[in-house]
Amino acid sequence: MTPEELEMIRGAATDSEMFKQVFDQYKPMVLRVITAYYIRDYTRDDWLQEARIAMLKAISHYDGTAGSKFGPFYRMVLLSHIHSLLRKHLAQKRSADTNAMVMANPGAILPPSFASGQRIEDNLVLRSQLGExxxxLSPLERRGLQMVLENSDAATRRAYRRAIERSKLKLTQYFSAQMN
Known part of the structure; x- marks a missing residue:
């Protein structure tokens, strides 16, 4: 490693312009590495931000006096950082977060007390029993409910409209039975 390159890497720890130059220099390697991994809801910008964090770690720990190259060292730190992200994302205690669905309009199918947050303990129990x-539900009703939850345009088709109405009715009856 040349003294100029070493000085640039050391300077990148405190100078954001130098950091950007070093990151841009290694960006092709970063793009090759991150294409092999997938985390739900991570965009390319998220991956690049994680690569910048890994570069900051690599710059702060790099000692080029022994003649080692920065590129392989950074690649090793980046892979270690990605593996840590994957371990965190795949942790069993976070599995509910990774499998969660966002409801576009919960008030459309849930009773007002459930959607508004009243009676929190009851709501938690009900959420845990929604599998029942x-x-x-019939397969058609399940598909209709899924369409409502996903706010799908296909939910306007006649067959699904009836199935959605049946699933809403069953949901209301289910909540009424659970709350009594």
Missing amino acids: YVAQ
């Missing part, structure tokens, strides 16, 4: 409710 879904199990009693």
